[in-house]
Amino acid sequence: MNIKEIEQLIERYYEGETTLAEETLLKEFFSGDDVPEYLRQHQPIFRYFADEVSRTLNNEEQEKVLLRRIGQFEKEVSGSGMQPVQKRMYYLSGIAAGLLILFGLVFTFKNELSKRNHAGLVNPSTEVAYTQTKQALLLVSVGLNTGFDAVQRLNTLNNAMGQIQKINKFYNYQNQFINPERMQDPSTNK
Amino acid sequence: MNLQDFNTKVYPLKDKIFRFAKRMLDQTEEAEDLVQEVFIRMWKIREKLDEYRSLEALAMVTTKNLCLDKLKTRKFPVESFNDQRQFIERIAEEPRSDHSDLITGVKEAMNSLPEQSRLIVHLRDIEGYEFGEISEILGMQENAIRVALSRARQRIREILVNSRNHEYQRN
Numbered sequence: 190m191n192i193k194e195i196e197q198l199i200e201r202y203y204e205g206e207t208t209l210a211e212e213t214l215l216k217e218f219f220s221g222d223d224v225p226e227y228l229r230q231h232q233p234i235f236r237y238f239a240d241e242v243s244r245t246l247n248n249e250e251q252e253k254v255l256l257r258r259i260g261q262f263e264k265e266v267s268g269s270g271m272q273p274v275q276k277r278m279y280y281l282s283g284i285a286a287g288l289l290i291l292f293g294l295v296f297t298f299k300n301e302l303s304k305r306n307h308a309g310l311v312n313p314s315t316e317v318a319y320t321q322t323k324q325a326l327l328l329v330s331v332g333l334n335t336g337f338d339a340v341q342r343l344n345t346l347n348n349a350m351g352q353i354q355k356i357n358k359f360y361n362y363q364n365q366f367i368n369p370e371r372m373q374d375p376s377t378n379k
Numbered sequence: 380m381n382l383q384d385f386n387t388k389v390y391p392l393k394d395k396i397f398r399f400a401k402r403m404l405d406q407t408e409e410a411e412d413l414v415q416e417v418f419i420r421m422w423k424i425r426e427k428l429d430e431y432r433s434l435e436a437l438a439m440v441t442t443k444n445l446c447l448d449k450l451k452t453r454k455f456p457v458e459s460f461n462d463q464r465q466f467i468e469r470i471a472e473e474p475r476s477d478h479s480d481l482i483t484g485v486k487e488a489m490n491s492l493p494e495q496s497r498l499i500v501h502l503r504d505i506e507g508y509e510f511g512e513i514s515e516i517l518g519m520q521e522n523a524i525r526v527a528l529s530r531a532r533q534r535i536r537e538i539l540v541n542s543r544n545h546e547y548q549r550n
């Protein structure tokens with residue numbers, strides 16, 4: 190390929206008219222060392238492109254990760270029996286953790302109680318009395334709460350009463366229409 | 380498509396995916412992660428892969444879309460970080476011939492192009508795709524690609540010429 194043709198190729202390259210094959214020719218030409226001085230200005234461009242295409246995922250770590258990922262794909266396909274076991278383990282570990290927390294709470298509570306007893310700050314009978322009172326109070330509290338529920342019902346009654354009030358008003362107005370002379374009463378009340 | 384097909388047909392695309400992602404994200408680590416994401420996406424639709432005319436185009440489109448998502452969710456500009464890194468890289472490679480300086484100039488000229496033009500130049504001049512393939516990957520008309528490519532190439536040349544003149548004036 191003579192230099193005239195190269196010059197033409199370069200021009201057509203910048204016009205975006207070269208084919209891939211021609212562009213490869215240009216890359217090859219500029220990768221050589223016998224580029225005439227007056228064409229050197231184009232050299233870095235083609236060198237850069239050639240450099241870039243040789244840039245790979247050049248990281249062994251990354252390749253390993255990628256291959257491991259693909260290995261995982263394989264597992265998904267072949268050994269799907271692995272999945273349920275893992276799932277069961279997952280739930281079991283959750284239950285175990287829950288039980289552990291429960292036991293922990295119970296034991297610390299017990300310890301706390303026995304410590305108090307050992308300290309002798311309260312003798313057993315007063316302790317019993319204390320718990321009984323506590324229970325009684327609790328009972329009262331619970332009873333009170335149910336009582337409140339009943340009071341809630343009173344509220345609905347109140348509401349209903351309000352409705353009835355409206356009916357009363359209606360009656361009043363009706364009376365006024367029927368006996369207009371009684372209209373005086375409400376106005377004097379005002 | 381089974382795993383073996385996947386390994387022979389999709390896995391070799393890793394470098395192209397990586398380069399394209401790197402071009403879009405301008406960040407090596409993110410580009411490396413993205414290669415994995417693309418592979419996962421491709422694996423998930425492995426049953427349908429045989430229906431695609433070009434796996435490569437599909438992989439590149441997937442790469443582009445994932446990169447766009449990533450760029451959208453970027454909370455802070457990475458430019459400053461990259462500038463710093465380039466700066467450090469340049470210090471490390473201080474004793475360089477004029478030649479590789481010029482090549483760095485091309486890289487900078489590329490980076491100054493609008494994203495679309497940059498991707499077109501990348502796909503054509505670096506990856507060597509036909510216009511039809513580029514049109515498939517970028518979802519653009521072939522004619523528009525030709526025009527943009529020509530403009531981008533001329534722009535790179537212009538920038539290089541300007542920087543050289545600038546250098547001469549300085550010297």
